Amino acid sequence: MEAPENEKFRDSIATINEEGKRAWIFPKKPSGTFYEYRKWVSYGLLIFLFAAPFIKINGNQFLLFNVLERRFNIFGAPFWPQDFHLFVISMIIGVIFVTLFTVAFGRLFCGWICPQTIFMEMVFRRIEYWIEGDRGKQIRLAKQPWNGEKIRKKALKWTIFFIISFLIANIFLAYLIGSDNLIQYIFIDGPLKHMSTLVSLLIFTTVFYFVFAWFREQVCVIACPYGRLQGVLLDSKSIVVAYDYKRGEKEAGRAKFKKNEDRPATGKGDCIDCFQCVHVCPTGIDIRNGTQLECVNCTACIDACDHMMESVNLPKGLIRYASEDNIAKKAKFKFTPRLKGYTAVLIILTGIFLGMSFLRNDVEANVLRLPGQLYERKDNNIISNVYTYKLVNKTIEDIKDVHFELLSHKGTIKLVTHKNFTVPKQGLAEGTLFIEVNASALSGDKDKVRIGVYSGDKLIETTKAAFLGPRSYR
Secondary structure, three states, rough: OOOOOHHHHHHOOOOOOOOEEEEOOOOOOOOOOOHHHHHHHHHHHHHHHHHHHEEEEEEEEEEEEOOOEEEEEEEEEEEEEEHHHHHHHHHHHHHHHHHHHHHHOOOOHHHHHOOOOOOOOHHHHHHHHHHHHHHHHHHHHOOOOHHHHHHHHHHHHHHHHHHHHHHHHHHHHHHHHHHHHHHHHHHHOOOHHHHHHHHHHHHHHHHHHHHHHHHOOOOOOHOOOOOHHHHHOOOOOOEEEEHHHHHHOOOOOOOOOOOOHHHHHHHHOOOOOOOOHOOOOOOOOHHOOOOOOOOOOHHHOOOOOOOHHHHOOOOOEEEEEEEEEHHHOOOOOOOHHHHHHHHHHHHHHHHHHHHHHHHHOOOOEEEEEEEOOOOOEHHHHHHEEEEEEEEEEEEOOOOEEEEEEEOOOOOOEEOOOOOOEEEEEEEEEEEEEEEEEEEEHHOOOEEEEEEEEEOEEEEEEEEEEEOOOHHOOO
């Protein structure tokens, strides 16, 4: 079924032309109150992004996501694979928070906090404006032949883009392998001694360069799933960047501004059809068509419209943060039952996460029977089983004088190589041990034995393991 005439804009996107080829967006350089606020927020977040891998708390990197070694630091607190359940809960909390935030405020995250938007609009586009000029100059430069001016400007822009992409790749790698390792590999040992790191850097640099030099706003329009999620979660009560069609259209619709005209008497709307909101949009949409998945709520159209309204002595706010109900019915924002439900779930999950975080053990102990080995019968009816152990120290201090004791049965635990040992800070210790129990103390051919892990005289962890014995001693 063919879409109605006023809905045909939904059949295509601004970044692709009628032939299916790439249509470049040349947004006008934004300015205004919201843009200034966004600059402060963006630069603050950029400082945090670049500084976080180099901030240490108690010797731990502030944020670390070392997938290869399965080590993670969140706000300076170390997490290990044994804490995976906490990671799952934190991810669920993140999904619920994004859902709650989107239901209430639409795609506000994309316009103000998303790294893609911040780098694209506040770093790369600003460099582009500096080198190539504003919208009109960029369009003319794109159309002109490859002469000396065009080659010089494009080469300078692409070189700077590549350098910034390389810096971003270094920071990204610092989050993955640790800032200390990155500095050691790249700046002290030299990248040629760590070819895998160099290759990773070049791959990340290429990806970032491709995104910011060519793919650009298509990340938000095509690749990012958040725009589709927004379409599912938004309702008429959600606060989004919206055009007040009631005021903008009125009875006679939009019309160009005419000096000395009694506009209210003509029934014309306040929209003067200047297209500044379209020209300034980084994704190329017309906000007057209503909420669209391409809109990232960047507020550039608000600033542009407010400036034009001031210029023609009309009230500002024709485009503003508002809900559909606010525009159509003048309804105020309400904390709906839907929002209350998401908030309740978020509070409960956050409480569970905090409780489990505070209750998690500083030491994780695993004692497992050696696969394929049965029990061994010794003199005086002593039954022996062999085990492997692994102790993970999640603290920032060495755990010294560590040994095992049997808590559930009378018996002994013998380490293969030594009696007591040290588990290094944020490290692990592993080895082999024997548990020996008198057959008369066993209740069957497979008992559960409880093992205590001690540091000196202090019990720091307990764990259980299966103990095999002969059936005749049930």
